[in-house]
Amino acid sequence: KVKEPQETEFVMMREGQILFTYLHLAAEPRLTNFLLERKITAIGYETVQINGYLPLLTPMSEIAGRMATQIGARLMEKKYGGRGILIGGVTGVPAAEVVILGAGTVGSNAARVALGMGAHVTVLDRVPQRLRELSHLSQGQITTFVSRPYNIEKAVKYADLVISAVLVPGGKTPCLITEEMVKKMKPGSVIIDVSIDQGGAVETIRATSHSNPTFIKHGVVHYAVPNIPGAVPRTSTVALTNGTLPYIQDLAGKGFKKAVLEDPALAKGVNTYRGAVVNEAVAMAHALQFTPLEKLL
Amino acid sequence: KVKEPQETEFVMMREGQILFTYLHLAAEPRLTNFLLERKITAIGYETVQINGYLPLLTPMSEIAGRMATQIGARLMEKKYGGRGILIGGVTGVPAAEVVILGAGTVGSNAARVALGMGAHVTVLDRVPQRLRELSHLSQGQITTFVSRPYNIEKAVKYADLVISAVLVPGGKTPCLITEEMVKKMKPGSVIIDVSIDQGGAVETIRATSHSNPTFIKHGVVHYAVPNIPGAVPRTSTVALTNGTLPYIQDLAGKGFKKAVLEDPALAKGVNTYRGAVVNEAVAMAHALQFTPLEKLL
Amino acid sequence: KVKEPQETEFVMMREGQILFTYLHLAAEPRLTNFLLERKITAIGYETVQINGYLPLLTPMSEIAGRMATQIGARLMEKKYGGRGILIGGVTGVPAAEVVILGAGTVGSNAARVALGMGAHVTVLDRVPQRLRELSHLSQGQITTFVSRPYNIEKAVKYADLVISAVLVPGGKTPCLITEEMVKKMKPGSVIIDVSIDQGGAVETIRATSHSNPTFIKHGVVHYAVPNIPGAVPRTSTVALTNGTLPYIQDLAGKGFKKAVLEDPALAKGVNTYRGAVVNEAVAMAHALQFTPLEKLL
Amino acid sequence: KVKEPQETEFVMMREGQILFTYLHLAAEPRLTNFLLERKITAIGYETVQINGYLPLLTPMSEIAGRMATQIGARLMEKKYGGRGILIGGVTGVPAAEVVILGAGTVGSNAARVALGMGAHVTVLDRVPQRLRELSHLSQGQITTFVSRPYNIEKAVKYADLVISAVLVPGGKTPCLITEEMVKKMKPGSVIIDVSIDQGGAVETIRATSHSNPTFIKHGVVHYAVPNIPGAVPRTSTVALTNGTLPYIQDLAGKGFKKAVLEDPALAKGVNTYRGAVVNEAVAMAHALQFTPLEKLL
């Protein structure tokens, strides 16, 4: 099961050991201090980076996107508070309208499954070029809108299922769907907010859990479980290991220094080293001093 | 050019000659009389029939259906009175809504081209099973409704382009789109009535011509040129000849009697023979006596 | 909600009234007696028939088939006892193996959604020609096997999700998946038995309910809720009404006799009339006398 | 309607005002002088640029490309002088051969619609890698040739419709189709020259207008209306606004200086500022002095 690391597990770590996992230190002051005090070499999956591409976040985003549609289809059933409709419709009954905010990895994977299940799909994104690519890959089957309040409001109003897949790398998600918009949605429609980790993009949302996944507000079913891939741990573990194993092999085989010097992607992943913060964003978040990693090697 | 036969051409025919073309005698009392008087053997393309399938009408219906969408796309341009929209939309701008009445040969061919041009397509038909097949062939990309006044009104209201492809074999088309419905359509939307030959399925329609193809009523562009395939005569001629040639070869090679005796499909095509009406519907239409063909052979 | 009719509702019926709904009288001796005593004209949705095609059963089968895959995808999640895998897999992680018994309406709709969600799909049917058509429609993406014990065992063994869509019209489903086969399935794999209405095709199955939908046996998640379309009542109601409305309009507009005389499909739907059993299978099931409907009209 | 700005509208502008529209100053000496004299801040849509990608030209190219095929399909009708064929053909009659010069935005959109309408499509481009991508996206349905005189001549000869989509950024289109080649084309074939803005790529072409769109030379229908998207103003306006609005919001919200300093794409769009030419190509075209924008901010 893809669990977030627990504090008790960290307490057992000793100076000089390497911690390689999801860290999100900018939001974790206590954990940051702990890592600095123990002089732990902490490498965050979420900061490993190759030319802007985040190889250890992408597989989880793929899974979250695909799951989001699947979960949304379920929540449209009557017993979950939904409208009691089948996502793909059936002969003589129109398919559900699925509106997806964001054409990144989460959004495009959600769109792909929604199309496959027979839904009508609308995707909104700020960047027209990204919509263009998505449209081409789907042979023009997706309706696209540039993400602006006017368009968001229009789309959300006709939606049966809204998937918020807006991820602002390393920042808080902007609130794109206001409470006013939610009030205008059809009763029984569904919102899945995949961006809840970063605060969510919906004014009425709050984090829910795998055991109690939804609540209803203004007649709309809200779902915002933070760790969606945790529902399919076998798939998630293999997908994640596909990404992490080569780095682990490098760290184990070459040792930390050689591995980091030879692979700038891995070097970008290092957050704390020998009691110093070597990631600028983390340093800024906690008003700590930033030391470039190169200086310490 | 696929022209309807002109009277002057018929006058030159003599007794015993075979006339093999589109006849539609039920609507042509004068022509019927002429053929009976001259004792012409008249075979109507439209009545040749194999197990309910009309081999000499189908190719023209295929062409009319495909042309209907193409013409509709053009009429959406501003200068023809349309809404000034592109049928397939473009990144960030939704595609046009194309609503097709009838899932027969005309309708399914219109739908196919509309999908290919990137439109959103809705098809209505009285028979769910036909919608099912169409939906399967289009991989579920088409929205289907059972054809009922409630559904027709709903679909026509959101349509940018309505194609009426309702053909009642050998009868007058029922009026499915009332003037009230047309009034509720979006200004600049377009109606193409392919069923105009049989009176049309739209209350506000009247036949137009290739030279003056449209008129605007209640803000809606109406198009109802009877002989749509005439616009692409080369394609139409080859398509039609594909169907007629084997019959012509049989008539020429075996002679009328043998040809008709050996091929029940061709026999069904015979309308008048030796001064007698041998097609029951034609006889009924003009209150003439019906003689079964077999009796005369 | 598409509910089975309750007895209390019937008690209020009076002689001569028409009951038009799902009846399944062969399995309902008390209801049959009641209808005969009260001389109610009972028309069963499930026996209306046009050339072997059942227009009032097909829409429910379409919905059940599509829902089956969607439910199966959900049950593969860890918390439902499944293997914790994503049906469509993800880059670097293979998709789930979905094995479907039966290539009829239920099976082909289940297959279509499974393909759309990215699964590997295997379909088994006794009739090769049906597999051929399904294979063509899916552009060859489906693996097909002729349904024989050897092939069923082989497929069930590698399946992550088994959907039993075997419907024997008007009879009890044969047991195709034995307990021995279930024991050999992967732990955490899932069985959905859509044919539970007719007894089910799996030795270890028993009917479950929307409120308590699954049980685990031999490590395999079993799901067998009889009325699957009940989960999406809005879609189901519209789909069903598409089929029933024309008959209701006929019954209301023309009266029973005229309606039944003019439409042999509806006539086939009549089960009891004026105190007589007019459906042969029902008569046989309860050892009652059978009277052909024509004799009574 | 997407009109080119008229001189009368410019005369009303005053010093310091911002003009943000299509400018093409390199070809407009009088307009350039006017903007310099009045010290107008002129930003040209066509020079806004992100890594070689032109976000305010692309939507118009998409529309022009899709319209080109649609217009070509129409001109193949007999009454426009075409061969009288249906672009997608019909059962037993082959589809039209559509030959597209250029695999950029215009060409690939023209190709997509042509494929969707059922045509046989050939695309030529100088760069094999671009053909490769197009071929992959179309699942190999497009025939590709490297653009060389030999291949152009061969393709043009078998074409029913030629679409010239050759755009040389900021330069005059080379003449790729010579008069000799046009003479060898089939009578009634059609040429659409989308590159007419930049002089056209066909020796026999000259600009035509929406009101008089075609002329026939050597038996070939020529179409070269410069502003094709003007035919669908609603779609064009939304598509264009999708691109321009964020820049307008920045200019209005932050003021010119801040907006331009923060967004290098917008900075590249500036042509004249405070009486100086800040775009090198424009300066060169009119032998004026070039001042880098940064110097003036």
Add this chain to the structure above:
Amino acid sequence: KVKEPQETEFVMMREGQILFTYLHLAAEPRLTNFLLERKITAIGYETVQINGYLPLLTPMSEIAGRMATQIGARLMEKKYGGRGILIGGVTGVPAAEVVILGAGTVGSNAARVALGMGAHVTVLDRVPQRLRELSHLSQGQITTFVSRPYNIEKAVKYADLVISAVLVPGGKTPCLITEEMVKKMKPGSVIIDVSIDQGGAVETIRATSHSNPTFIKHGVVHYAVPNIPGAVPRTSTVALTNGTLPYIQDLAGKGFKKAVLEDPALAKGVNTYRGAVVNEAVAMAHALQFTPLEKLL
């Protein structure tokens, strides 16, 4: 290996035994006599028939059709005498033109593989309706012609690969491709004649063998191995057994009489029974007396 039965194997058969295999007795006078003398019950795979559908021939036709394209692709290689081209072409090089005569099971399977390999595919058939269905299933990617000498000659001339898939059930294949047409084919083009079992449809063809599969005439590579499925015995055996096993189980389980009485498809398969010819075509072929099977049971 799917072998034709050898005479030595028959000699060991005794009176009353059942022979169930491919027989083709109309072309085998000696075998017919032998079966009659020994009073063997001979059931021919090729005459088992359900409503005109031949369940034991279809799987072999599917395999032969798919193999035909695969073999054709190989023979286009230089070393086999072909033109040295890749069937699907490559970026900048057009695909091969594959021309298929016949849109039945062999032809449509050959077309499907050819499309999948990226070829341009033309199919000819006498029946437009069959072309229509094939065109729909292939989403209009196939060029279709009605099979007439004029069209055959035209298509064969531009073909790189011709596949003759013309099967006239129970009769000799007509010669559709004359020597004159072969002479006009491109040097190095390839002909695969799947209909060689019934004499072939090409004037210049003669049967070849798996060990010596081709000869070259008029510069054209000819391939006409009678038993194409024999090259992939594992696939062929399973495919065939899928069809034959249910009949074998019936024959073994119920005995011949009951099996034949209950299953008219199997009854149609019987050719000789108790020394009598019970298949009319076989009787006619050898001028023997025909006895209907029912009379003998």
Add this chain to the structure above:
Amino acid sequence: KVKEPQETEFVMMREGQILFTYLHLAAEPRLTNFLLERKITAIGYETVQINGYLPLLTPMSEIAGRMATQIGARLMEKKYGGRGILIGGVTGVPAAEVVILGAGTVGSNAARVALGMGAHVTVLDRVPQRLRELSHLSQGQITTFVSRPYNIEKAVKYADLVISAVLVPGGKTPCLITEEMVKKMKPGSVIIDVSIDQGGAVETIRATSHSNPTFIKHGVVHYAVPNIPGAVPRTSTVALTNGTLPYIQDLAGKGFKKAVLEDPALAKGVNTYRGAVVNEAVAMAHALQFTPLEKLL
């Protein structure tokens, strides 16, 4: 025929002449010396490079990839030692499992043809992002694994056909499939090693020839003909000329110096010039002195 250049042809070259062809000098010490002594300007197709893209290698890789699947399909026939199966299977018989190592140009083209022929396709690559793109382009039809010994062994074991398409630019292919893995493969399965030019990725492989293309080891058919595109010389020549002609025109039109100065891609292609080695890798391979080309111009 795309032949490797023969030594005899080189002997005739004189000082100052330009040699423009495939060179692979790093592996050719004698040829390198000869070119240096004769002061020949040698440009290697394989080192011409635009941003890491190799325009003169890619077309050959496309052809090799497509041919690899086609050859593999053939070798699965019984007579070549294969399992006697049809690559795409047939109704009721599963398709072959095709496992491809490497998702570059060779691998993705091999996968495309394999999918088109109806096979089940698995692709392995070290880089997940490349698998992601391939998966998207194939609409998720391909199973992907990250290339690791564990996954390779798993996939090779279930494969009917393995295609090794692992190309390490300018280096020796690593051995990915060990002899142990080959031993575990199914008897009659097939290995095609496209990377044989660089030593091959299979422990049991050795180069074979067009005339004697396969050998069998551990029951597995091995194929490793180095110059696969040579089998389809017409396609290969056109594809190659598409890439080389513009360079030849530049060299002929502008002269070597100007051509090389204006086109850095061509400059990268130069290996020897005026008796100096100007390609660093070649210099290193033969321990010769490296001189940057710019110094000599």
